[in-house]
Structures are given as structure tokens and as C-alpha cells.
Amino acid sequence: MTSLLRLLTGKPQPAPRAVSRETIAITLGNGQIVEVLRVRDPRARRIKLSVDERGPRLTLPVRASEIAGQRFVIEHGDWLLAQIASASSDAASLQAHVSTRIPLRGRELPLQWRQARYLRLQLNDDALEIAAPETVSPANLRRALRDFYEGQARADVGRWLPKYLPGLPRAPSRLRYRVMSSQWGSLAPDASLSLDLSLVLATPAAFEYVLVHELCHLIHADHSRAFWREVEARCPDWRDQREYFRASGRALKASLRRLIADDR
Template sequence: MNPLRLLAGKPRATPRAATRETLSFTLDNGATVDVLRVRDPRARRIKLSVSERGARLTLPIRASEIAGRRFVLEHGDWLMAQLAHNGSAAPALEPHVTASIPLRGGQLPVVWSEGRALRLATAGGVLVATVPANVRDAALRRALRDFYEAEARADIGRWLPPLLPTLPRAPSRIALKVMSSQWGSLAPNGTMALDLALVLARPSAFEYVLVHELCHLIRADHSPAFWHEVEQRFPAWHAERDYFQAEGRRLKAAMRTLLAG
């Protein structure tokens, strides 16, 4: 036997990749909830969590399915409370059924009509949704995303010009994305990313995030000097940060529901 193999000891087994499966649970109150079950080789204990993406049950490799199901049922009240707090107030868009959609901290009424081409446009304070008779859900979701992005860019177009003279340079590009946790970011090349869900928030909150990211063109950190720059341009930033702590998860969940169907 090779003595080097003895010194090296037993080789470590390659960790298995996490596996995922969505399961339905009927709680004691009769409610049925979908939970993403993740069997993770790195997990040391059973864990139940809720985010804007929904409920997640994390199981160690050796934990049984029965133990996982029992854990969910034992925490059913907590789970329902968290889902209510993090859940979406906006159901998926349904032609000729959805009466309003969230926009700028309120609800925009929807008027449906049938036509040859799919088109979403505002007129007279309502969203006029023209859809073909056989419109596909994916096409409708793309049109809704385009509508929200156009509305968000219109807001940015009003707020940005007065701020530019106070900055060392303009952002090289502004991208609107569906972001998991952040509301915005600024890359070293000057590209700014903003969460599309900001257009669902009250306008002052959206404006605050824009100002926040623009100030990173001056200071790349979150030092007192950075917050001084923010305060000079948006004195009420504390209130908007509190607003996101209270409403942020709901806003992100609403946008995911609207665009994912």
C-alpha cells in the first residue's frame, strides 16, 4: 500500500447538490399553501422561511419527509402570518377580469377591450388594455412589463435632469430589473440598476432610491459623507427608508406575481 495514501487519510465525499421540489400542505385551519422544499447537504437543521418568493422548507440530507411535514404543520399559524405579511396584494393579470393594477402607491383602473393587436396604454386616468381574443399569458405579461418600465422611465425622466448638475457625471446607463433583495445598485462603469417594483411604490420612495444611487457617483460607500450628499438632495430620506422596511416585501411580491403569472 502506498504510505502517502495512509497519511492523506480517507478522501472527502463530494457534497451532493441541493434538490428542490414544491409541495402542497394543508394546514390545521384548512388553508392549502405551496412550500418549496429544499434538501440541502449544507443544512444542519430543519428551517422554515418566507420571502417575497414564497415559503421555503430547508431539510438536512438525513431529515425525513415526515419530520419536514410535521415541522410545517406545527408552525402553520406562523407561516400564514408571514405569508400575509410578505404576500402580494396583486393577483396575476387576467383579461376582462382584473379591475385594477398597482401603480405609484395606488391602484390604476383597467378597462378591457378586444382588438387585433395587444396594447396597454393610459388614457383619462385608466389603463386601456386592448387584447386579442386568444391572447397568451406570456404575451400579456411581457406587455405589462413594458408598460411598467415605460412608466418608471417617465418618472426617472422627471427627477433626473435637476439632479445632474450636482453630480460629477451622469450614469452611463439605467437598467430596470426585477431584483430579489436590493432596490438599486451602481456598477463601477456607471451602470445603474433599479428594481422595477419601485414603480409600484409611492413616488417619493422611488425618487429617494434614485437619489441614493446617484449619490454613489460621488461616494461609493455608505459613510457619513455619503449620507450628507443624500440629505442635501433628499432631506426626507429617513421616512422613505422606513416605508421600504414596512412595505418593501409586499411591493416585490406584487411585481413578481404580476409578471410571473
């Protein structure tokens, strides 16, 4: 009735409140202090606690008190610490001319550095060679590594895709690689396919499973039994790959973000 009255009288509706964010420190029951991103969202209907590779996030409805939010985090402290541990990564950030190892296709590759006039990355046998000026900027290094990872991902999909196309009603209209916070892939209504760039850090079998999963959405847009039959016909061990992502997925995403800093 109120909305109808506003429509008839011409009175404008009040603007929705904006989403607010701030990082707070919460002391858990065991005395450990955890930094949490507190988000007050007018669209939220309940208090929600989540963790991804960027850290813990507490979402509060507009009317929820800050004390209620802190109490919610403390009550779920054991779960929170377990999720933080599973989302952590041992991957070091990339530093110029510092020897380390980087993840690729389920393995850890050593870096081989040499000084050069121009920045260039090349995969040689079981190592990644980076030719770079002595004063190369960290931002340029991160962008070059992202481009390297995307090139490797495109090469993998280029090998796998042709064998699946004959059994599909149509081919993907476009293929993009993105840094996704939670998903591993998505298929838009126009058949454009997006894949998480961190898939190239996973084992090839797990990466290929995600590709198959999204391609099968060209046949069935839902997750019905018919959909999973299509997946199993092409990837019989899909359950094993799904468990792999449940165990290692957050660490893969955290590794990628730490290495490339997703600055673009």
C-alpha cells in the same frame, strides 16, 4: 494538509454537492399547514428560514436533518405566518377582457378594455386602456404589461435624474430594470445601475428615494455616515420612505410577479 497532499499526488478534489430543492408541507403548532421550499445547500452554515413574495424558504446545511429543519419551522411558526401575511398581495392576475384594477405609482388604476386587431396599452387620464384581440394570449398580455411598466419607470427616472447629475462624480453608465427578489436597486463597479421594476408600483417619493440611494453610491460605495449625509442632502425624508418599503415592499413585489409572472 489534505489539500496539499491532493495537490502533490494529483488526486482530484471531490466535486461539491449540488443544491437540491423540494416543496414540503409542514403543520405548524396551531394546526395550519404551510408549504415551504426546502433547499439543501452545501454552502449553508446554519439553518435559515426566510420569506419573500414567492413564499417561505427553508435552507439547510448538508449535515442538518430534515427533522431539525421541520422543528425549526414550527418553532418560528408565528413569525412565519406574520411574514407570509406581509408578503401577500391582493392584486389579481391579468386576464383578457376582465375588468379589474392594477397598481401604478401608489394608486389603483381601473382597466378599460376594447377589442382591436393589435395589442396596445395606453394610459388615459386615470385609467389604463388595453386594446386587444378577443383571443389574445395571457403570455402576450403579461409581456405587454411588463413593457408598459418599464416605460412608465423610465419616464419617471427621466424626469428625476437630470437634477441629481450635477452633484455626482459621474453619471450611471447604464440603467436597467429587473425583477429583483429582495433588493430595490444595485450599482455595479462599472457604474451600471439596476432598479427593481416593482418600484413603479410604489409611491413616486419612495421610488425617487431608491434612485437617490443608488446614485449616492457613486460618491460613497459603502453605507458610512458620509454616505447617509449625501442621501439626506438630496432626500431629507429618506427615513419615511425606508419605513414605507418595510411596511409595503413585499406586497409590491408580490403584486408585480402576480401581474407579469416574470416569464422572461
